[in-house]
Amino acid sequence: MKQLLFVLILLGVSVGAFSQGKYISKNAYISFYSSTPMEDILGESNEAVTILNGETGEIAFQALMTTFHFKRALMEEHFNENYMESTKFPKAKFTGKIEGFTKEMLKNPAVEVKVTGTLSIHGVDKTIALPIKLGMENGKLIGTTKFKVTPEDYGITIPSLVRDKIAKQMEVTVKAEYQPYKS
Amino acid sequence: MRHIQTIFIGLILLVFSEKTFSQDLDALLNAETKPTIDYSTATFKASRIINGHSIEQMKAKQLDFRISHRFGTLNNGAYGLWGLDQSVIHFSLEYGLKDWWMVGIGRGSYNKTYDAFSKFKILRQSTGAKVMPISLSYMTSVEMNTLKFPTRPEGAKNYFSSRMTYVNQLLVARKFNDKFSFQLSPTYIHRNLVATELDPNDIFACGAGARYKLSKRLSLNAEYYYAYNPNNKFTSTRYYNSASIGIDIETGGHVFQIMLTNSQGMREGTFIPQTTSKWFDGGIHLGFNISRVFSFQK
Numbered sequence: 001m002k003q004l005l006f007v008l009i010l011l012g013v014s015v016g017a018f019s020q021g022k023y024i025s026k027n028a029y030i031s032f033y034s035s036t037p038m039e040d041i042l043g044e045s046n047e048a049v050t051i052l053n054g055e056t057g058e059i060a061f062q063a064l065m066t067t068f069h070f071k072r073a074l075m076e077e078h079f080n081e082n083y084m085e086s087t088k089f090p091k092a093k094f095t096g097k098i099e100g101f102t103k104e105m106l107k108n109p110a111v112e113v114k115v116t117g118t119l120s121i122h123g124v125d126k127t128i129a130l131p132i133k134l135g136m137e138n139g140k141l142i143g144t145t146k147f148k149v150t151p152e153d154y155g156i157t158i159p160s161l162v163r164d165k166i167a168k169q170m171e172v173t174v175k176a177e178y179q180p181y182k183s
Numbered sequence: 184m185r186h187i188q189t190i191f192i193g194l195i196l197l198v199f200s201e202k203t204f205s206q207d208l209d210a211l212l213n214a215e216t217k218p219t220i221d222y223s224t225a226t227f228k229a230s231r232i233i234n235g236h237s238i239e240q241m242k243a244k245q246l247d248f249r250i251s252h253r254f255g256t257l258n259n260g261a262y263g264l265w266g267l268d269q270s271v272i273h274f275s276l277e278y279g280l281k282d283w284w285m286v287g288i289g290r291g292s293y294n295k296t297y298d299a300f301s302k303f304k305i306l307r308q309s310t311g312a313k314v315m316p317i318s319l320s321y322m323t324s325v326e327m328n329t330l331k332f333p334t335r336p337e338g339a340k341n342y343f344s345s346r347m348t349y350v351n352q353l354l355v356a357r358k359f360n361d362k363f364s365f366q367l368s369p370t371y372i373h374r375n376l377v378a379t380e381l382d383p384n385d386i387f388a389c390g391a392g393a394r395y396k397l398s399k400r401l402s403l404n405a406e407y408y409y410a411y412n413p414n415n416k417f418t419s420t421r422y423y424n425s426a427s428i429g430i431d432i433e434t435g436g437h438v439f440q441i442m443l444t445n446s447q448g449m450r451e452g453t454f455i456p457q458t459t460s461k462w463f464d465g466g467i468h469l470g471f472n473i474s475r476v477f478s479f480q481k
Contacts, residue, residue, distance in 0.1 A: 026215060049216045051208055060208045062216055072478040073242035073279075074436060081225045082399045087361060090221075095209070159400065162435050 021054035023106075023141060023178035030063050030174045032149075034167040041075055041166070043068040050176045052143065057101025059115060059132075059143075061094040061174070083156050084122060093120045096130070110135030110142060124154040141178040146171065223308040226318060226358040227366070229438045229474050230277065230285075230302075232392035233406040233427040234446055234454045235368055238318045238356035240302050241279030244479040249289075250274045251472040253447045258465030266469060273449040293448045300324030300350075308358060322352040326452040345376035348452035352390075362396040370408070372452060381414040386456045400433045404440070408455050423466075425458045440472040 028048040034041040048063035065086040070076040080086040096117020098105070105113065116129045132145045148169040151158060158166050227237035230247060241247050251273045255266030263269065275289030275298075283304040290297050306319040326348040332341040349372070356366035368390035377384055388410040396402045408425040415422055429442025445462050446454035460466025 022211075024215060026217075047217070049212055051212055051215070053208060058208055060212045062212050064216065064219055066219060066221055071480050073245050073480070074476055074478070077224055078435075085361075087221075091216075165435065 022181035023052040023054055024181040025050050025176040025178050028061070028174065028176035030172065032170045032172045034170050036165055036167050039165045041070070043070050043075070043079060045069065048174070048176075050143070050178075051181065052141075052178055054103060054106055057098035057105075059094070059096050059098065059117070061176075063092050065090055065092065083151070083158075089121075089123045094118065094130075098132070098134070105134060106136075106141055108135050110137055119149075121149070121154040122156050126153060143174075143176045143178060145174045148172070218312040220309050220313045221311040223310075223318065223358040226308070226356050226364045227394055227404075228402060228431040228433055229440060229472070231440070231472060232366065232394065232404055233429045233440065233442050234425060234444060234449060235390050235392065235406060235408065235451065236302065236320075236322045236352065236354060237392065238320050238354050238366060240285040240304065240320070241277055241476070243279045243282050245279045246477045246479060247277040247287075248274075248475045248477065249277065249472060251449050251470065253444070253449065253468045253470035255468065256460050256465065257467045257469070271447055271449075289450070291449055291453075293453055295329045296326050296450060296453070297329060298324055298326040298450050298452075308356070316357060318354075318356045320354040322350070322354060324350045324451060326350070326450055347375045349373045350451040352451065364394050366390075366392045368392065368408075370451065370455060372456060374452070374456070378420070379418055381418045383412060383414065387411045388455045390455075394431070397430075402431045404429045404431060404442075410455050412456065420459060422456060423458050423461050425454045426462055436476050438472075438474040440474075442470050442472075443467050444470060
């Protein structure tokens with residue numbers, strides 16, 4: 001009886017730990033930028049969702065492709081129709097873990113940390129390491145990152161006809177302002 | 184011993200819960216991601232299926248410059264280079280005032296016609312948070328024939344209003360999947376002046392159009408307009424239903440549409456009630472539309 005109680009308490013504690021110490025941002029910013037002499041393309045979304053586990057240093061990030069907006073309506077159409085195939089692959093996702101995570105990281109001023117994990121775009125998963133700046137800025141927990149992706153790595157082919165207008169590598173920028181998660 | 188067992192079970196459970204942890208984070212992420220309304224985009228590649236309007240229109244602050252040609256009929260033979268010696272042209276500027284409202288003006292060499300139209304989105308096909316099985320738009324246009332009036336007998340008058348034709352069209356479309364889209368276009372046309380008493384001033388017609396995507400940038404289109412004209416057999420000029428087949432080639436900001444059609448006019452007031460050539464006699468016109476989109480979005 002005692003054992004069972006002990007086990008249950010332990011389980012309760014660990015389950016309780018799930019909802020505690022989590023941080024969320026429901027309108028994180030994500031953009032990708034392609035720059036060539038012919039044309040600059042900027043796609044932006046303010047509707048990405050990210051969750052940070054303050055106990056373990058795990059990060060999950062998700063953006064729906066259809067929330068990206070562009071200056072030109074045609075770019076948006078081509079982005080969804082021809083490149084991302086958004087009806088087939090509606091979201092881009094990253095799940096990873098901060099290397100050498102300590103809880104103090106969330107209280108101290110922002111420093112650069114390394115996060116390794118899986119980036120999933122266009123239905124293709126790749127293991128990558130991202131440099132993320134994480135910490136307190138003006139009393140808020142902020143996470144930012146900037147990194148490059150190559151469309152071809154994710155099975156996105158760019159026809160030779162428009163090759164000059166689309167950069168070999170896209171610059172991805174992310175900014176999230178985390179709030180304590182309340183379930 | 185009992186204690187060790189307890190701790191062991193506890194540890195297993197802890198490990199187990201740790202394992203499910205990232206899945207838990209995943210589930211949470213999905214739960215927190217707002218459900219979106221996913222509107223169907225690119226039901227057709229351009230604002231025309233071939234001759235007639237498609238459900239597509241310019242978004243706000245986008246300008247479409249279109250140039251179209253229809254050559255003579257293939258049955259001209261080698262003497263007329265299978266129709267290429269002769270061509271009619273239409274060009275237009277078409278602009279999106281709002282995402283749901285576009286307007287356009289144009290000029291065609293066929294009957295020296297000026298035209299203006301307005302197209303409105305009423306329903307948009309969507310899935311997700313809101314489900315709508317079809318897209319629905321309304322298109323209305325006026326066409327002004329500016330050919331010189333024929334000489335009339337002494338005392339007979341020509342009226343400016345005789346030049347006008349009015350078109351009203353509902354466009355009902357569905358994108359069935361990534362490749363196949365279909366549209367029905369019930370149409371009502373009023374012509375102020377017609378050639379003979381037997382020609383109706385009011386014409387009811389229904390168009391059917393489809394596209395099948397062959398690759399990401401290439402699609403096969405077909406379009407047919409059935410026009411109801413009860414006295415057609417008795418009029419001096421016999422009119423046929425407009426039937427067309429073509430391909431769309433998309434290259435960034437351009438869409439090229441190349442087609443074979445029995446209509447030489449490029450506006451509803453001409454190709455629906457006044458198509459005079461017949462596919463089976465080789466009365467087929469080669470033609471193309473070029474669409475170039477400019478963005479004025481800041």
